[in-house]
Amino acid sequence: MVLDWAFAVNIGPSEKAGEKDLVLVTFISEGQNRASGVFREERVEATGEDVTTMGGQGIYTTQKEYFRDAYRSGVHGWPTEGPTGAILQFLKKMRREGIEGRFLDIGCGEGRHLIPFARAGFRCEGFDLEPLALERAEGYLRKAGVRRRVNLRKGDALRLPYPESSFDVILDSGCFHHIRISDERRFVRGILKVLKPGGTFLLTVFDVNFRHTPDELVHKRRRWLVHRGHYDRFFTAADIRRVFGKEFVVRELVKEAKGLSHFWHVRMRSRVAGGSG
Numbered sequence: 001m002v003l004d005w006a007f008a009v010n011i012g013p014s015e016k017a018g019e020k021d022l023v024l025v026t027f028i029s030e031g032q033n034r035a036s037g038v039f040r041e042e043r044v045e046a047t048g049e050d051v052t053t054m055g056g057q058g059i060y061t062t063q064k065e066y067f068r069d070a071y072r073s074g075v076h077g078w079p080t081e082g083p084t085g086a087i088l089q090f091l092k093k094m095r096r097e098g099i100e101g102r103f104l105d106i107g108c109g110e111g112r113h114l115i116p117f118a119r120a121g122f123r124c125e126g127f128d129l130e131p132l133a134l135e136r137a138e139g140y141l142r143k144a145g146v147r148r149r150v151n152l153r154k155g156d157a158l159r160l161p162y163p164e165s166s167f168d169v170i171l172d173s174g175c176f177h178h179i180r181i182s183d184e185r186r187f188v189r190g191i192l193k194v195l196k197p198g199g200t201f202l203l204t205v206f207d208v209n210f211r212h213t214p215d216e217l218v219h220k221r222r223r224w225l226v227h228r229g230h231y232d233r234f235f236t237a238a239d240i241r242r243v244f245g246k247e248f249v250v251r252e253l254v255k256e257a258k259g260l261s262h263f264w265h266v267r268m269r270s271r272v273a274g275g276s277g
């Protein structure tokens with residue numbers, strides 16, 4: 001049997017370095033798109049890898065290549081233009097509540113959410129690891145006539161290069177679910193540092209029922225997998241509350257399910273008193 005690609009689904013309890021997890025490995029045979037599952041034990045290492053270096057062997061290195069190829073080919077699973085409906089609804093509500101100021105889009109991709117926030121009067125910062133995505137974003141922002149309201153910057157979400165309390169609103173649409181569980185606290189600390197006290201954090205992540213293909217096996221304990229060289233993490237509502245509930249008040253948790261696409265859209269406010277909410 002010729003294998004053109006394979007992915008592994010973790011169904012074990014832990015992602016800690018050196019611990020043995022039970023991993024379901026599914027091979028898809030070339031041209032047949034047929035899945036066969038084998039169980040085996042595998043060691044899962046927490047690398048602490050720097051996402052921005054290309055020299056490493058870890059998942060963030062292959063993930064960076066995955067995103068680069070996605071933008072090069074223009075073929076990827078998320079929309080190029082037009083914001084997510086739930087994020088637009090959040091924006092409308094925030095405007096009614098008088099929230100304004102500086103907006104950061106982490107993993108902004110081609111900038112589809114920067115446009116409505118810039119139009120709503122926010123001073124915007126688009127931030128992404130992939131230069132080609134930022135180049136495309138620049139084109140779309142010009143076309144929409146909002147280029148001068150947006151600054152674009154390349155960098156890693158785990159090393160946000162902004163001073164403390166820089167932003168009133170931060171959005172992460174589809175970036176956090178590519179961050180390893182072992183880096184989750186580092187990510188949350190970074191958001192809390194650059195968000196103003198009481199500021200808003202908007203998040204879109206995969207729900208546990210998200211599938212890439214109709215024949216993908218979804219085990220009830222599946223929380224992450226490596227798919228075509230990148231890392232995908234999946235959440236229940238309880239997972240989201242566990243990760244963010246200590247430092248944020250979850251104001252809205254909206255589930256979206258369309259075919260294979262299952263997402264959570266979350267509106268949160270940092271618990272520290274003051275600032276905008």
Ligand SMILES: C[S@@+](CC[C@H](N)C(=O)[O-])C[C@H]1O[C@@H](n2cnc3c(N)ncnc32)[C@H](O)[C@@H]1O
Binds near residue numbers: 108
């Ligand atoms: C699924 S795309 C979503 C793009 C955009 N937010 C949207 O909703 O259309 C994820 C984006 O996150 C970026 N990304 C992934 N890991 C990142 C990291 N560690 N730091 C910054 N950006 C990252 C990718 O380059 C990609 O543009």
